[in-house]
Amino acid sequence: MTLEYHRLYTFTKNILLKIGCPEQxxxxxxxxxxSADLRGVDSHGVARLSGxxxxxxxxxxxxxxxxxxxxxxxSTAVVDxxxxxxxxxxxxAMNVAIQKAKTAGTGWVSVKNSNHYGIAGYHAMMALxxxxxxxxFTNASPLVAPTFSKERLLGTNPIAVAIPAxxxxxxxxxxxxxxxxxxxxxxxxxxxSDAPTGWVQDQEGRPTKDANGVxxxxxxxxxxxxxxxxxxxxxxxxxxxxIFSAVLSGANYGPWVPPFVAFLEPDPNPVxxxxxHFFGAMRIDAFRPASEFKGHMDNWIQRFRNANPTDGNSKVxxxxxxxxxxxxxxxxxxxxxxxxxxxxxCGLGDKFGVEL
Amino acid sequence: MTLEYHRLYTFTKNILLKIGCPEQxxxxxxxxxxSADLRGVDSHGVARLSGxxxxxxxxxxxxxxxxxxxxxxxSTAVVDxxxxxxxxxxxxAMNVAIQKAKTAGTGWVSVKNSNHYGIAGYHAMMALxxxxxxxxFTNASPLVAPTFSKERLLGTNPIAVAIPAxxxxxxxxxxxxxxxxxxxxxxxxxxxSDAPTGWVQDQEGRPTKDANGVxxxxxxxxxxxxxxxxxxxxxxxxxxxxIFSAVLSGANYGPWVPPFVAFLEPDPNPVxxxxxHFFGAMRIDAFRPASEFKGHMDNWIQRFRNANPTDGNSKVxxxxxxxxxxxxxxxxxxxxxxxxxxxxxCGLGDKFGVEL
Numbered sequence: 001m002t003l004e005y006h007r008l009y010t011f012t013k014n015i016l017l018k019i020g021c022p023e024q025x026x027x028x029x030x031x032x033x034x035s036a037d038l039r040g041v042d043s044h045g046v047a048r049l050s051g052x053x054x055x056x057x058x059x060x061x062x063x064x065x066x067x068x069x070x071x072x073x074x075s076t077a078v079v080d081x082x083x084x085x086x087x088x089x090x091x092x093a094m095n096v097a098i099q100k101a102k103t104a105g106t107g108w109v110s111v112k113n114s115n116h117y118g119i120a121g122y123h124a125m126m127a128l129x130x131x132x133x134x135x136x137f138t139n140a141s142p143l144v145a146p147t148f149s150k151e152r153l154l155g156t157n158p159i160a161v162a163i164p165a166x167x168x169x170x171x172x173x174x175x176x177x178x179x180x181x182x183x184x185x186x187x188x189x190x191x192x193s194d195a196p197t198g199w200v201q202d203q204e205g206r207p208t209k210d211a212n213g214v215x216x217x218x219x220x221x222x223x224x225x226x227x228x229x230x231x232x233x234x235x236x237x238x239x240x241x242x243i244f245s246a247v248l249s250g251a252n253y254g255p256w257v258p259p260f261v262a263f264l265e266p267d268p269n270p271v272x273x274x275x276x277h278f279f280g281a282m283r284i285d286a287f288r289p290a291s292e293f294k295g296h297m298d299n300w301i302q303r304f305r306n307a308n309p310t311d312g313n314s315k316v317x318x319x320x321x322x323x324x325x326x327x328x329x330x331x332x333x334x335x336x337x338x339x340x341x342x343x344x345x346c347g348l349g350d351k352f353g354v355e356l
Numbered sequence: 357m358t359l360e361y362h363r364l365y366t367f368t369k370n371i372l373l374k375i376g377c378p379e380q381x382x383x384x385x386x387x388x389x390x391s392a393d394l395r396g397v398d399s400h401g402v403a404r405l406s407g408x409x410x411x412x413x414x415x416x417x418x419x420x421x422x423x424x425x426x427x428x429x430x431s432t433a434v435v436d437x438x439x440x441x442x443x444x445x446x447x448x449a450m451n452v453a454i455q456k457a458k459t460a461g462t463g464w465v466s467v468k469n470s471n472h473y474g475i476a477g478y479h480a481m482m483a484l485x486x487x488x489x490x491x492x493f494t495n496a497s498p499l500v501a502p503t504f505s506k507e508r509l510l511g512t513n514p515i516a517v518a519i520p521a522x523x524x525x526x527x528x529x530x531x532x533x534x535x536x537x538x539x540x541x542x543x544x545x546x547x548x549s550d551a552p553t554g555w556v557q558d559q560e561g562r563p564t565k566d567a568n569g570v571x572x573x574x575x576x577x578x579x580x581x582x583x584x585x586x587x588x589x590x591x592x593x594x595x596x597x598x599i600f601s602a603v604l605s606g607a608n609y610g611p612w613v614p615p616f617v618a619f620l621e622p623d624p625n626p627v628x629x630x631x632x633h634f635f636g637a638m639r640i641d642a643f644r645p646a647s648e649f650k651g652h653m654d655n656w657i658q659r660f661r662n663a664n665p666t667d668g669n670s671k672v673x674x675x676x677x678x679x680x681x682x683x684x685x686x687x688x689x690x691x692x693x694x695x696x697x698x699x700x701x702c703g704l705g706d707k708f709g710v711e712l
Contacts, residue, residue, distance in 0.1 A: 073460065075462045076638070106431045106432055108461075108462050146663065149660075149664065150665065163596075163599055196585065204666075204667070205665075205667065206666075206667075225585055229552065229554050232531075233533075235675075237593075239660075240529060247652045247656060250648075254656060282464065283429070287427065287605065296627065299627060304502060307506070310562075
């Protein structure tokens with residue numbers, strides 16, 4: 001089943017209006033959410049819409065938040081998201097970073113009291129049109145076991161970095177700090193396939209190929225997979241994202257991050273407010289003239305893309321290439337939805353009287 | 357063979373004085389270099405001293421550099437290292453980042469025209485005594501093949517992040533963006549042991565267990581090891597380090613980074629000057645009161661350290677713990693040197709009339 005982009009966008013926006021989001025917030029949130037579907041991160045797009053609605057029903061999402069700066073210096077700010085949709089809080093905060101960068105050269109914003117913010121890359125890419133480098137991190141519900149831990153203490157805590165180029169398309173890295181994102185496991189679950197070793201451990205902390213291992217009390221593994229292959233580095237990266245997003249801002253961190261699913265209650269003794277994000281914007285010309293930088297970025301990209309490829313591969317991929325190609329295709333030919341996702345959206349539409 | 361720290365420090369400093377470094381630079385460079393030996397990164401310590409000297413003999417290192425800021429904004433600067441020792445250029449640049457952070461909240465410095473800067477962690481840790489978070493990246497000679505590339509286009513491009521805590525010791529991550537650092541391969545080479553799969557590819561880009569695979573024209577692999585285990589993420593991280601360090605500053609990037617070994621000539625058509633670094637300093641209280649932050653960092657560290665460990669492991673490790681423990685031990689009981697390293701230092705001492 002494939003639905004046209006604007007149909008899904010309008011549906012998403014109308015649902016968000018129904019739960020009380022102001023017009024501008026509903027538009028922005030729909031834009032952020034759908035960017036995941038366009039870029040092929042199907043787990044973070046409309047498939048999550050009813051999850052956000054259930055959090056709103058539980059009063060864990062505030063549809064009319066008073067999002068504001070609570071502390072600042074020339075190049076930094078802390079933003080309180082007032083329990084708003086992360087899809088709205090994050091663009092607000094990234095915009096603060098961009099405005100700071102205009103005068104101070106760079107801007108760095110840590111956010112508390114937010115919720116799931118969609119794909120990390122969307123917010124990092126906001127910097128591109130300003131000739132800035134953008135960074136976007138977020139923590140998330142604990143699904144990942146640090147090296148040597150049986151317990152899940154970290155989220156998949158993504159890092160996104162967007163870097164402008166000249167003639168070439170921008171460099172856009174957007175990655176979970178785990179071996180594989182949870183969405184990839186879900187694909188294997190649907191196919192009833194095994195997961196590669198290094199993706200998952202069981203509830204006793206032993207390596208497992210069971211694609212349902214996380215659901216059974218196991219954990220996703222940090223990038224690297226095991227100690228011998230550098231999982232302590234993936235764990236450190238996830239930890240840095242957690243600390244920048246939440247310990248700097250006053251959000252919940254580590255195992256205290258509230259779960260995305262509404263049927264699980266947040267920890268009754270939180271260490272902060274909501275979940276946290278971290279954003280950065282660096283003006284290119286705060287370092288060197290933008291035209292010089294972009295010329296060298298083009299050279300960088302061309303040299304890497306044209307490197308001698310390994311057998312069976314046609315070329316080296318520049319981060320962001322596959323997502324951009326998919327986006328161009330899906331804008332034209334529509335967004336494929338799995339039957340359960342389509343059914344879920346129809347149910348949501350019926351409930352709120354919104355036509356899909 | 358174990359040598360007392362101060363003996364090695366004095367020797368290193370005296371050698372650097374002999375090649376013409378000013379007193380203060382020789383002290384700082386010896387401090388930086390020896391911190392690697394203390395923290396167990398033996399590949400980056402005195403074992404490299406004669407390598408630096410050979411670069412000076414080739415006139416690729418300037419012992420009396422005029423290190424200066426060539427561009428700046430309130431929160432950023434570009435530093436020209438004037439081909440000085442990276443061991444001297446890097447602390448200069450990190451200090452610029454720290455001074456910027458004092459007024460702007462954060463400071464971000466990209467460096468060109470530098471050389472190998474020792475361990476990344478040293479410079480990041482300079483921020484700790486100022487109640488700041490420190491970041492330190494550098495690019496390096498190309499030894500790493502991006503995912504799907506036969507060619508070596510990136511260095512082991514480390515990321516170091518140092519975060520202050522309160523009662524607990526600071527969080528200090530310092531990691532190559534490869535599965536394993538080159539120093540770990542050298543250990544296997546000396547033992548004539550195989551490397552685990554996922555560390556190295558051969559010159560045809562195929563996985564190999566040959567610990568000498570890189571020397572034979574192969575490459576180190578990005579963190580993740582192969583595409584299925586997320587090597588495209590390690591590649592993206594190494595690329596981000598390269599771009600922040602060199603494309604932002606005007607240094608050489610990717611395959612153009614000059615080799616550390618003096619017997620290999622730099623590319624005759626460079627794309628920039630020397631190699632590049634990137635430093636960041638973020639004042640904690642530019643986000644929230646430092647005492648609040650440190651209390652939560654203590655809680656973070658204690659929760660992670662006391663997590664239920666997997667069988668056969670006594671506890672979860674906080675990044676920086678092993679290096680700090682080793683440092684405490686080696687300050688007391690001395691620094692172990694391999695015979696070839698000791699012989700090399702003796703030769704260097706004879707050549708310059710410096711007693712080891």
